[in-house]
Amino acid sequence: MTQMIVWLAFCLAPLLGQTSKPLSVPRMSRRLPARTPGPEKLKKVGENFALRGIRRRSLGLGLGLLGLGELNTAVAKPRPPHPSRDEVESLFNPTYIWDESLPFVSEDMDRLNQNPDSLFYDTPKFVEHIDDVAVKALTSFQRDRLEKIAEKLGKKSENLRILDACSSWVSHIGEWRCESPGEVIGLGMNAEELKANPILTARIVKDLNQDVSLPYKDSSFDVVLCQLSIDYLTKPVEFMHEAFRILRPEGEVIITFSNRL
Secondary structure, three states, X not given: OHHHHHHHHHHHHHHHHOOOOOOOOOOOOOXXXXXXXXXXXXXXXXXXXXXXXXXXXXXXXXXXXXXXXXXXXXXXXXXXXXOOHHHHHOOOOOOOOOOOOOOOOHHHHOOOOOOOHHHHOOOOOOOOOOOHHHHHHHHHXXXXXXXXXXXXXXXXXXXXXXXXXXEOOOOOOOOOOOOOOOEEEEEEOOHHHHHOOOOOOEEEEOOOOOOOOOOOOOOOEEEEEEEOOHHHOOOHHHHHHHHHHHEEEEEEEEEEOOOOO
């Protein structure tokens, strides 16, 4: 019955619209669309069915026979609201004590591509791995955090000794000027990228997936940064042990990552 109505709508449209142009009627599909098409979709469908010569009133009458005219006024349901900050924080139990044993084995950190990272980083890549909004948010967060760490340690932020692990051409801490004994040391994979980073006071090229040890003395840094890179390390737990080893008392490790897959 539905197919018959559709067929009549297309066949009678030229007569009702009083047009002298020929109409090419396509073969009828066995299935109607699962969703009611919107105005733009209907316009495109009309063009594909060679309805350019049919007046709007005839097309509207055809759609009226199909019963589609009123359905196009349906309003989409609003998205559910995001959870509040209190709801998110309620998911975390501050009294939980982590088990010392880890639920991972070394094979869990294997990659699909086991080639050395030096092959990939042989060519410099001056790109951001997050969008502009995320870059601003990350820079603002780290800058504020460094200020708080300096205040906690009783020194100016310019005097902090910072290790930017897995570093590149940008460190996401804004305009930064170190004052002795402050330093920002970059440890990364590509010498050209590190050279282009204007805030670094020293640069070291090192593949932490080949040798995760950090070439620094115990308790020698106020801050260790690892930005958008922890998920690329094949030995992240060992890296964290090294990061805490070189931290001074009350120092902090700042790990940041994105939801990019």
